[in-house]
Amino acid sequence: MPFDEMLITESEPRDPYKRYFDWHSEQKTSDLIKKSRDAENVFRKTGITFAVYGKQESSERLIPFDVVPRIIAGSEWRKLAQGIEQRVVALNAFLDDIYHKQEIIKAGRVPRSLIEQNDAFLPEMIGMRPPGGVYTHIIGTDIVRTGEGQFYVLEDNARTPSGVSYMLENRETMMQMFPELFHINKVRPVENYPKLLRQSLAAVAPPGCEGKPRIAVLTPGIFNSAYYEHAYLADQMGVELVEGSDLRVINGKVAMRTIQGYEAIDVLYRRVDDDFLDPLTFRPDSALGVPGIMDVYRAGNITIANAPGTGIADDKAIYSYMPEIVEFYTGRKPLLENVPTYRCSEPDTLQYVLDNLAELVVKEVHGSGGYGMLVGPAASKRERTEFAAKLKSKPGNYIAQPTLSLSTVPILVKKGLAPRHVDLRPFVLVSNKIQIIPGGLTRVALKEGSLVVNSSQGGGTKDTWVLED
Structure with missing residues (x-):
């Protein structure tokens, strides 16, 4: 049976949910459904939408929002945050190492081929250390909870993690719709995220930066699936939203076009993939990036967040080595465990996966979004x-994992509350310190029995409450 995060029995709630449970028992379902429609x-x-590629019937969709919050006790969150921080420290150390001394490869803890033959590994970053030594300025760590109530890391999003705008909008909507709930529950705030993000980005400005750093958000443009988020974050931080065509290299700096002329940028929060970042270094046909930006970066005249080359930490084959990576760089066993993972690149493991496809979840190592x-x-x-044929032809492209009994939280349906499976993406800011936002984005599978929570695959979102002790 899945772990029910709200209920011990049908009439007995777990501690974090007690005040919500008592409040909910006094509400009419019809009134809550009306509130849900209002939300x-x-x-x-x-205009909180996301683009769906390859769907002819609709290119823009509204992400379904469920008005029943997910609630996490303060004591549970502290343990979770400690494990996330340990992992983030290890990821940054790993990225610095593979682009410099490669001690973890020499020690035989990670295969050299897994790094050097990985498309996400950028030889252009070898010997290059970003300002402040930070590679992953913004990280989204995907967490799941299993039938025993134990938390596991499902995935590391160290390149350009998305979804934080939905976390913020979900909270704002809940506070508008149900202010009384925030009076009876001491919920830790998330609404200061844009301020913290701006402060964190400013803290890793290039050493030669004088005065208040100028920050901008680089977007691929309005047709990108996360464009709403790019615009939202730029607006909330009070910084400029720019496209590649708004930028050029002038006097060794990246400058932004303004009504006063071109003005230098110190920190660029980019939401453009590595391949498209600089047509002079990567894809020559890219119109999304800035010609020459990598030269400016190598000269130490701009901070790019997240750093180019961080995508290798997103790779699911690398993920399978995270227990070794965490122990290698922190000297301790991971506080948060990985989901057991089978590397299909290994012949014996591939055979096991092929023999047990009916019980496993198989993922592309570079895949995302479900x-x-x-x-x-x-x-x-x-x-x-059909999938077995793909596996046999390119086994190194896949990893497999057991089908987890993901925890459930209730969603609002016509008849009242019904359990659905969820995951959690907490957001982490890294600069001269590590800040983990208390909560994150809970994604929920709206279909009964479904384990796929991605919005592109029909999932929805919830507000996530971390309670004060």
């Missing part, structure tokens, strides 16, 4: 057969 209208009017994966128990025999 949907707020999201629609605000695409390119097989959920064995939910797949047809034909789908498993």
Whole structure:
């Protein structure tokens, strides 16, 4: 049975949910459904949408929002935060090492081929140390909870993690719709994230930066699936939202076009992938980046967040080595465990995966958004057969994991409350200190029994409450 985060029995709530449970028992379901519709209208009017690629019927969708909060006790959160911080420290140390001395490879803890033959590894970053020594300025660590109530890390998002705007909008909407709940529950704030993000980015400005650093958010443009978030964060931080065409290299600096002429930028929070960042260094056909920005970066005249080359830490094959990586750089066993992972690149393991496809979840090592994966128990025999052919042709492209019994939290349905599976993406800011936002983005599978929580695959979101002790 999945771990029910709200209920011990049908009438007995767990401690974090007691005040919410008592409040909910006094509410009419019809009134809550009306509030849910009101929240949907707020999201629609605000324009909180995401683009879905390859869907002819609709290129823009509203992410479904559920009005039942997910609630985490303060004591649980402290343990979770300690494990996340340990992992973030290890990831930054790993990135610094593989682009410099490569001690972890020499020690035989990670195969050299896994690094050097990885498309996300950028030889251009070898010997290059970012300002402040920070590679991953913003990290989204995907966490799941299993049938025993134990937390596991499902994935590290160290390149350009998205979803924080939904976390902020979810909280704002809940505070508008249900202010009384925030009077009876001491919920830790998340709404100061834009301020913390700006402070964190300013703290890693280049050494030669004089005065208050100028910060900008680089977006691929309005057709990007996360454009709403790019615009939202720039607005909330009070910084400029720019596209590649707004920038050029002038006198050894990246400068932004303004009505007063071009003005230098010190920190660029980029939401453009490595390949498109600099057409002179990477893809020559890119119109999204800035020609020559890597030369400015190498000269130490701009901070790019997150640093180019961090994508290798997103790789799911690298993920399978995270226990070794954490212990190598911190000297301690991981406080947060990985989900058990099978590397299909290893012949014996590949055979095991092929023999047990009906029980496993198989993912592309570079995949994201729920695409390119097989959920064995939910797949047809034909789908498993077709996927097996893909596995045999390119086994190194895949890893496999057991089908987890993800924890459930209630969502609001016409008849009242119903349990659905969830994950959690806490957001971490790294500069001269590490700050973990208390809560994060809870993604929920709205279909009964579904384990796929991604918004692109029909999932929704919830407000996540971390309680004060």
